Amino acid sequence: MKPPSGLPDFENPPAVETLLGVYFSPLKRWITPYFGSFWHTIRKEYPNVQVQPPLVSEQGLRLELSSERSTLRLSGEIPVRWFYYHRSKRRLIQIQTDCFIQNWRKRDERDSYLHYAELRPSFEHMWKRFCDFLNDSKVEAPVVQECEVTYINHIDRGKGWTNFGDVNRVVSGWSGLTSGRFLPMPSLISLNAAYPMPGKGGRLAVSLQPGIRPDGKETLQLNVSARCKPGSSRSVDVLKALDLARGWVVNGFTDFTTEQMHEVWKRTQRRGERR
Amino acid sequence: MYARHARPAFDLDFKAKTQRRRPAPQWSEIRLLEEFSPWVLTCLRKIASFSELGEGWDSYGSARVQAPAVMAATRFISEIPLDRVPEASVSPVPGGGIGFHWRVADRDLEIEFLPNGTAEYLKSGGEKSEEGTLSNFADRNLWRWLAGEAT
Numbered sequence: 001m002k003p004p005s006g007l008p009d010f011e012n013p014p015a016v017e018t019l020l021g022v023y024f025s026p027l028k029r030w031i032t033p034y035f036g037s038f039w040h041t042i043r044k045e046y047p048n049v050q051v052q053p054p055l056v057s058e059q060g061l062r063l064e065l066s067s068e069r070s071t072l073r074l075s076g077e078i079p080v081r082w083f084y085y086h087r088s089k090r091r092l093i094q095i096q097t098d099c100f101i102q103n104w105r106k107r108d109e110r111d112s113y114l115h116y117a118e119l120r121p122s123f124e125h126m127w128k129r130f131c132d133f134l135n136d137s138k139v140e141a142p143v144v145q146e147c148e149v150t151y152i153n154h155i156d157r158g159k160g161w162t163n164f165g166d167v168n169r170v171v172s173g174w175s176g177l178t179s180g181r182f183l184p185m186p187s188l189i190s191l192n193a194a195y196p197m198p199g200k201g202g203r204l205a206v207s208l209q210p211g212i213r214p215d216g217k218e219t220l221q222l223n224v225s226a227r228c229k230p231g232s233s234r235s236v237d238v239l240k241a242l243d244l245a246r247g248w249v250v251n252g253f254t255d256f257t258t259e260q261m262h263e264v265w266k267r268t269q270r271r272g273e274r275r
Numbered sequence: 276m277y278a279r280h281a282r283p284a285f286d287l288d289f290k291a292k293t294q295r296r297r298p299a300p301q302w303s304e305i306r307l308l309e310e311f312s313p314w315v316l317t318c319l320r321k322i323a324s325f326s327e328l329g330e331g332w333d334s335y336g337s338a339r340v341q342a343p344a345v346m347a348a349t350r351f352i353s354e355i356p357l358d359r360v361p362e363a364s365v366s367p368v369p370g371g372g373i374g375f376h377w378r379v380a381d382r383d384l385e386i387e388f389l390p391n392g393t394a395e396y397l398k399s400g401g402e403k404s405e406e407g408t409l410s411n412f413a414d415r416n417l418w419r420w421l422a423g424e425a426t
Contacts, residue, residue: 017303053298081298092302103302152303187316188308211305212319216349221305 007247008254011266013113014159014222017152020123020242021094021101024142024233027134030097035082038095038133042126046084046093054079054096093126100130100142105152116149116246124239131235144233149245150225151253157218160264164189164210170220171208172258193256197248202228204252224253306353314362315352322348325367338371343392348373351386351394354412360421377421384421 039049081096090111094101102123104114134141155161161170165185168176174191191208204226211221226248230241254262308316325340332339352363352375364376371390376383382400386409389395394409398420409417419425 017301019300019302021300055298055300094300101300103300105303148300150300152301154303154305187313190309210308212308212311212349212353213306214304214350216319216323216346216353218316218319218323219305221307223301 007250008262009268010262011268013265014153014155015106015113015151016154017103017105017150018114018116018119019101019103019148019150019152020119021099021148021150022127022142022144022238023099023146023148023227024144026098027142028140029137030134030139032078032080034133034137034139035080035095037137038130039082039084041133042084042093042129046086048085050083050085052081052083052094054081055099091122095130100127101148102126116250120239120242123242124235127238128235142233144230144238146227147230147238147241147245148225148227149242149249150223151249153222153224153253154213154217154219155222155261157220160261161220167191167208167220169258169260170222172256195252197226197228197244200229202226202245202248204248206252206256222253222257224249224256226252311353312360312362315355318352318363318365319349321365322352322373325373328367332367333369335369337367337369338390340367340373341371341390341392344372344388344390347392347394348375348388351375351388351409351412355418360418379421380423382421382423384417 035049035051039046079096081094084093084095086092090104090107092103092105094103102119104119106113131141155170161167163185164187165176167189168174171191173193174189188210189208190210191206193206195204195206197203204224206225207221207223209221209223210218212218226245228241228245228248230237254267322345326342326345328340330339331337348365352365361377361379366374366376368374368387373388375386378384383398385397387395387397395406396409396417397404397406398417399405400420416425
């Protein structure tokens, strides 16, 4: 199923992972055992969990140091993030006291690309289950601050580029030219760009970093991430904000990359066309 | 046993490379090139090029370099738990494996990935030598020895 959205589409896109996230004010009355209680409710589909460091420092923790007695006291909940792994090994939910994220990734190159239209209902379903759990546990409903859509793309060496002198073949805004002839070919290129989205402080962040995958393949990792504030914390507004963010990610990705690469990824819709 | 006051021949920084990054919501694993010593990329590209060698690449009828050896050598070189391990010399080995060699002062360390992807090491320095199987790529003792910090 493909989205009838009028957005650019690719038959063979380089996306290896997509994540949809909701960031909210730290949940009041949330306590650490709830991570396990929530797992109990989804364990059939998400049989494995892992505790990870939190994404950002949380405000519920206070650290008190006393030099005279050499004491260290922690108050509040220890900040953690829980990973809930789906049995398919393609899906993950991440929860901490101020965010809820769902990731989908390709396990290998044979895995087909999952379109947003297929991911959105799954996110909606799990977000509702999480909100229902909070309600049942008498935890205050999340006050949503931002929604995020991120696409992680791997542009493998040999598929449109072979060395860092070729990055201009991938990134439309990068010429790679120098004003003189002093500099040799770069041994590393890392790019970061941020673009404002209209209204309410939304932004699109794009980063390009070369790396090595666990299978040894050299790749350019292109992360395209949009964040924006929803009209309210209601699910309908959260989903609207995710739709807006997703539109920015797809259009931003297409604009940021060259038409030459669009050929490699088999773009199916040209500029100005609408389906 | 480690020599207490020995000064290592290269800088030993055992901080796990991935821990330096701030936690991110990304799930897919990747090692960013900025985390590697500069020679690692060259080495990785060399290893990848070994896959393209055909049968008899050494003019003596050697088997081609085998995929399990390439994959294990790639993983090994990108998982070396040190920041500043000196540059390795890497080459295909007759029979279908891949070999690494380091020389620091009078110490030589050779690691060979066999065609099936398993690894063996030989360390020699002065009149001593020791060989064994390398089962844990994150083992730091070999690097401590190569740096002259351990005996």
